Amino acid sequence: MKPHITILPLILATFCILGSEAAEIVSTTEWPAAAVVLSCDFENPTDINRDQWPDRWTRRRGRGYPEYVKVQIVDDPDAPRARRVLEMQLNGGGAAISTPITPISPQYSFVATANLQTRGLARDVAFISLSLLDAEGQLLETHKSPELSGDTTWQRVQIGPIAPATNRAVKAVLTLHLIPSELREDLTGSAWFDDVTLIRLPRMTLHPTTTAGLFTQPRDAEVQCDVSGIDDPRPELVFELMDHEGKVLSTSSQTLNLGAQWPGISATKPLASETSLTTTSGKQLEGLAGSTRFRPMVTDVGFYSVRVQLRSRGVTLLTERTSFVVLRETTFASDGQFGWSLPDADTQLSMNDLATLLSHSGLHWAKFPVWGETAKSERIDRVSWFAERLSIQNIDLIGVLDQPPKELREVFREKGPLPVASVFIEPELWHPVVDPVMTRLSLKVRYWQLGSDSDTSFVGFPEAATKLTEIKEHLQRFGQEVKLGVCWKWMNEVPPAATPPWSFLSYGGEPSLTPAEIEAYLKIPPRTAQEEAQQKFARWVQLRPLPKSDYPMQTRACDLVWRMLATRIGGAEMAFVPEPFDDQCGLLHRDATPTELYLPWRTTSSAISGAEYLGSLTLPGGSENHVFSRDGEAVMMIWNHTPTTELIELGENLRQIDLWGREIKLERQSVDGRDQHQVLVGPVPTFVTGIVDPIARWQIGLSFTSPRVASTFGREQTIEFTVKNPFPRGVGGEVTLIPPASWETDPRAKRFKLASDDQLSEKMTIALKPDASSGDQPLALEFLLTVDKVYKFRVYRSLSLGLADVKLELSTRLRSDGMLVVEQHMTNLSEKSVNFECTLFPPGRRREIRQVIDQAPGRSTLTFLLPDGKDLVGKTLWLRAEEIGGDRILNSTTTAEP
Incomplete structure (x- = not known):
């Protein structure tokens, strides 16, 4: 059954209202001070001549809109009593019918609604659209409702509220659509429409006072609010300022003094030169108008x-809501890897304003359609x-040759x-539309992309390499060497070509790859020498942010910067956001x-674009990080899924x-001559700047010649590390090993001298105490370096104590009967069987002994049962596994858990 869902009580629901002079003021909970501009419910008064067609409505005709698609007023098949609705019944093709042209005033905002039901639609979609026209009937802008398909019950679809983008919008048309959403179309299926309504509301717009809402000083942040079409001369405006998390920072209100003059919408010419606006009947527009500017109390950079x-x-x-940013002053690299694709950006901003925006946005490349x-043109x-x-x-x-000019599109006669x-199949067709572009731009544009970022039509194209070679040869006739590329899918192989004609492939696809997947794909090595020769082209990566409707803001921000990071670590030559202007x-x-x-x-772009990737630091708190270097200074992106403080x-x-862009205050402390900063780390990445480049390289570059220490206790062993001097001059210094508590070593520092770019190899002697645990053991090397100044710092590493072929783990659990269950998991990684005697030492209890005999490759479990287990919870259990017939020993400890 069709519900009577409307956004206002349609007092005039039994006939069709047309014309702004006839608009009746109504008031609803959802839209106070609303006025009906147009309303049609398809009952008998809307079809006076009884031809089952709404009077004065028009139908679209032409290619894709055949006459044989039934469009008529019928009885609602699901209503318990007689009600009339408009039915569209498919038989191939599509249908679109429009209301009569209705005069409007651009001093108002508008909401369009309709009730809609669909049945049997697989590829076709039903929706409504609102078109705004100028006085001559030329289309200015079109807005669509959400689309319905499949089998649905009656639903209300809505457009707006929308405010006309220009004061030239003085007419409106509502259109009902049932059309294919894909290249193929449904042969059957139906859609029903009812309660088609256009209402007007007072108009209010809110926008920053600078291009794209970019401010360079907090004190300059300002927004403008324009109000029109209201009968209250002193309405109140309540402003709320919020941060990027939606937290309200401040609230203020002010009274707006309105006059009879409408301030206008378009700023293309001074308001003083605007003529007074009237309706088509010559009647002066009703309603008061005015504007004000609001300066929020902003004290810091940020969103x-x-x-x-x-x-x-x-x-x-x-x-209404708007947004702005206060930019941190920064110096961008002279070149870099990040860019935007701008398929229709010059419809949002003028090219002059767009250039200003790009200059502040940390990018070095811009894909732009040139046709x-x-x-x-x-x-x-x-x-x-x-x-x-x-x-x-x-x-x-980067010049994008995407949708060709009108004269070529008409040749193809394709929808969409x-x-x-x-x-680019027939040269005689594309040469005339490409040549004017190349004549004018070939000396200014080096890179050319065929198709938009979503167009992968060359994937699977027969003889793609041959066709692209032909295209490139023609383009190069106009000037400098052309670097040509197309879009590609991650999963598709690149066509074979001895000398690829493409200089780059732009990789994308849905769903977007995760950061780990991007890095993995970029690092896949060529399988053959021939494949390596064929891969001599740049790899560009598309970085479409996660949708706002599906993910929280923090997740979206982290995902974006991690994927930017993955492209740099993986070695992609460039990375682009495909549609930066998207809600x-x-x-x-x-x-x-x-x-x-x-x-x-x-x-992120300003931090890592154009920078050399150095690697990751080992930090005492275990936080993940990646370090980049540019112009003699290093920067680190750091995060930790568990909040912690790193020294x-x-x-x-x-x-x-x-x-x-906000600075987080760092607390400093000096520990034994070492200058430490307390860096607060959490799940959202932050950047640490001002890092001394050679110190970062020294810490990242240090490595031990062997990652393992033999599990031989009480005997001296030697460990050795190497590090290359990254300073531009020689250094003198000393190093001291800071071992785990269960290791013994010489506490005296070792001195060394090292020329620039030379490598230091230093050996140190250690001995393991009997209680030294197996597994990864953290240690530190403390350096005191004298270069142009004195640097003192620690380098953190871990060495694995134990056997390369045997792994030992412990786990505990408390049973309901009070027994503490201790499970020993031994994994034999070798191809031979192993034998161990395993002794568990519970504190204050007698030892428990078990044996592992002839364990084959794989994992085995020994179980120890300890009574009165509650008394052991929270205490340390020690297990010692001694090789039977050998001298190898494994130690492991764990804390008993409830």
Whole structure:
């Protein structure tokens, strides 16, 4: 049964209301001060001539919209009593019908709704759209509702509230659609529409006062709020300032004094030159209008959002939200690996504003579509200027040949986007539309990509290498050498080619690869010499952020920066965000204001772009990290899934920066002459900057010649480490071994001298005490280096004590009968059987002895049962395994658990 779901009580539901002068003011809980602009419920008064067609509505005709698709007013098949609805019944093709053109005023915002039900749809989708037109009937903008498919019950779909993007929008049309969502279409299936409604609301817009909401000083942060179409001369505005986690930082309110003059929407010309707006009938627009600017109390860099409520007579009429960022001052590298793909960015911003945004965003590459509406479009000249502007900012433009000009698209007569491989099949077709672009841009653009980042039509294309060679040879006739590339899927093999014509392949696909998968794919070695020769091309990686609707903000931010990190560690030549302007997966919203991910991108790019990857440090708290070096200074990205404090000895001038550019205060302490910083580490990565580059290289580069120590107790053994001097001059110094408590060693420091770039090899003597446990044993080497100044720090490592071919583990559990169960797990990693006598030493109890006899390769378990186990909980149990007939010993300890 169809529910009567509407967003307002349709007082005029038995006939169709058209025209803004006829709009009736209604008030609802959801939309106070709303007015019906258009309403149609398809009952008898909407079909006066009884032809089963809504009066004055029009139907789209032409390719893909055949007449034989039934569209008519029918009785609702599921209603218990007679109700009329509009039915679309498929027979191949699609259908779209539109309301009469309705006059509107751009001083209002609008909501469009309809009730919709579908049945039997597999590939087709049903939805409504709202088109805004200028006075001549030219389309300005279109907005869509969510799509329905499959079998659904009656649901309300909604568009908006939306505010017209320009004051030229003076007409509106609502259209009902049932069309294929894929290349193939349904032959059967139906959709029903009812209660089609367009209402107007007071209009309120909120936006930052700078391009893309970027501010360089906290004190300059400011947003502007414009209000129109309201009858209250003194409404209240309530502003809330929030951080990237949505935490409210401050709240303030102010009264807005409104006048009769409407401030307008478009800032393309001064407001004083605007003529007064009237409806098509010449009637002066109703409603008051005004604007104000709000300066929130911002004291630090970071991401912020502002939410404003428009309140009139104690009722909240509208709520709007916008965002902005305060940028940390930073110096970007002269070149780097990160970029954005900008398939339609110049529809959000002018090319001048777009260039300004890119210069602040920590990127060095920008993919940009170069084709215009026609082959001789003035867009080519604007792209040429844009490429020059970006070049000054150390950003290279990559020309994208994606959807061709109108004259070529009409030749194909295809619905939807054209696969780029199809566009380039016939040279006589694509030469005339490519040549004007190359003539104008070939000396300014080095890289060219065929197709958008989602177009992988060359994958599986017959003789792809031959076709791309042909295309490249033609493009190179216009100037410098062309670096040509296409998009590829991770899972597909690259076609064989002795000399690949592609200079790069841009890898992507859905779902996106995880950070570990990206790194693994990038590090897959070629299997043959021929394959290695064929892989002499750059690998570009697409980094689409996780969708906002499916993941929390912190997860999305961490995933993005970890994937950026993986591309650098894995050796990808470049990495791109495919659609940075996207409300779900973007770094900026569709209105060009920043999302919560903009600053994590910028912070990470500025830290590691163009930098050399050094490796990871071993830290005493076990935090994961990766270190990069650029221009003589190192930076470390660090995180730990368990919050901890790391004591870091990497220089005197360390600073910790979070993903949103905010500085975290570091506490310093001096321990025995070692300058330590207390770095707070948690699940969200942060950056530690100001690291002394040679100290980081020294700590990362130190290694032991053998990772194992023999389990021989009471006898002297020798361990040896090597390290290369990364300082640009010779160093003198000394080193002291800080062993585990169960090891004995000479406590005296060993002195050394080392020329620049020479390697130090140093041996040290140790002896194991009888209670030395098997497994990884942490130790430290304390260095005192004299170079241009004195550096004192520790390098942390671990050596494995025990046998390479036998692994010993302990676990405990307390049974309900009070017995403590101690399980010894011994794994034989060799190909021969082993024999051990195992002794368990419970504190204050007699020892327990078991034997492992002829254990074959694999894992075995011995069980010890200890009565009154509750008395042992929390105490240390020691197990000693001595090889029968040999001199090898394994020790292991564990704490008894309840």
